[in-house]
Amino acid sequence: MTVTAIIGGTGLTRLEGIEITGSERIATPFGEPSSELLQGRLHGGEVIFLARHGNPHRTPPHRINYRANIWALRAAGATEVIAVAAVGGITDAMSPGRVVIPDQLVDYTHSRAGTFFEDDLAEVVHIDFTEPYTADLRQRLLAAADRAKVAAVDGGTYGTTQGPRLETAAEIRRMERDGCDLVGMTGMPEAALARELSLPYACCAVVANWGAGKSEGEITMAEIELHLGRGMTDVAQLLRAFLKG
Ligand code: HPA
Numbered sequence: 540m541t542v543t544a545i546i547g548g549t550g551l552t553r554l555e556g557i558e559i560t561g562s563e564r565i566a567t568p569f570g571e572p573s574s575e576l577l578q579g580r581l582h583g584g585e586v587i588f589l590a591r592h593g594n595p596h597r598t599p600p601h602r603i604n605y606r607a608n609i610w611a612l613r614a615a616g617a618t619e620v621i622a623v624a625a626v627g628g629i630t631d632a633m634s635p636g637r638v639v640i641p642d643q644l645v646d647y648t649h650s651r652a653g654t655f656f657e658d659d660l661a662e663v664v665h666i667d668f669t670e671p672y673t674a675d676l677r678q679r680l681l682a683a684a685d686r687a688k689v690a691a692v693d694g695g696t697y698g699t700t701q702g703p704r705l706e707t708a709a710e711i712r713r714m715e716r717d718g719c720d721l722v723g724m725t726g727m728p729e730a731a732l733a734r735e736l737s738l739p740y741a742c743c744a745v746v747a748n749w750g751a752g753k754s755e756g757e758i759t760m761a762e763i764e765l766h767l768g769r770g771m772t773d774v775a776q777l778l779r780a781f782l783k784g
Contacts, residue, residue: 543782544587544617544738546608548725549625550745550767552590555775557581565614569606569652573598576615584782587617591725599703600724606652609732619676619739621781622730623774624697625767626723627705627750627758629715632692635766638773639744640680643696644671645719646727650701653728655735664735671730673739680741683781689773695720697744699727708752722750743777745770 545554554577561578564571577588589608592598612620628634656664684691698719700706706714706722714722721744733740747763747770748754 540585540618542585542587542616542618544589544612544620545778546589546591546612546620546622546729548591548623549596550747550771551623551774552592552594552596554581554586554588557586557588563615565611567607567610567614569610570604572607572611573603576611578615582779582782584784586782587612587615601648601651601702603725604652605729605732606655609729609736609738610655613736613738617738619673620733620741621676621680621778622740622742624723624725624742624744625747625763626697626721626744627711627748628720628746629698629711629722629750629753630695630720633695633720633746635746635748635762636769637692637746638684638689638770638777639692639695639721639746640677640684641697641721641742641744642670642672642677642694644726644730645696645698645714645717647714648699648701648727651728653731655732666731666734668731668734671734672741676739676741680743680777680781684777687773687776687780689777691773691777697721697723697726697742700724705758706751711750711752714750721746743774745774
């Protein structure tokens, strides 16, 4: 049976319409996840929802226990993970309000517990991460976007920064030279941890603002909230089509 875990980021702390059949606080060998796991049915699909920043939304990106989150989702029976994330846009196609299904990432984070393969190993493990997002899950998300008539962008490189501050204009210029199209703070180590547990994982990113220096003036929370609201309506439609199958 397919059980789709949905990790909700900023702008998605609740799943509208979920019929909740259970909620669990799962203790893991790595500590507590960000919030309880909500199990239920949504649009005919079995889902588990986890609010990445907690509910209420108060765990900043660098303090999230990514290992506990991914471990708990698998322990609860998730067979795949859709990571919803608010991001900034860097390249032209990534305009605010857009939904993007990235296909690559660059990791600029530091000091985050980023692997399950650390202690008590029989041997050293190096996972393949050439394609950080699961190709088949990405294609299913893109097909769902089509059915839902959501103009999602197919592909893009998600650069994950440490946060919680936003970037400088020079940092965004450097990220663009590095090939990044999007900037966010939660893409890693989440994606790598899912791969370590062989959990199919893809990201559904919503562009909340232009990255620093890509528009006039400062980035405001009001701007972020405005575009996130619009983008999350599209994400809800996309998820509906995805879960209906
Ligand atoms: N930078 C990093 N993370 C973000 C941004 C941004 O501009 N917008 C939303 N999440």
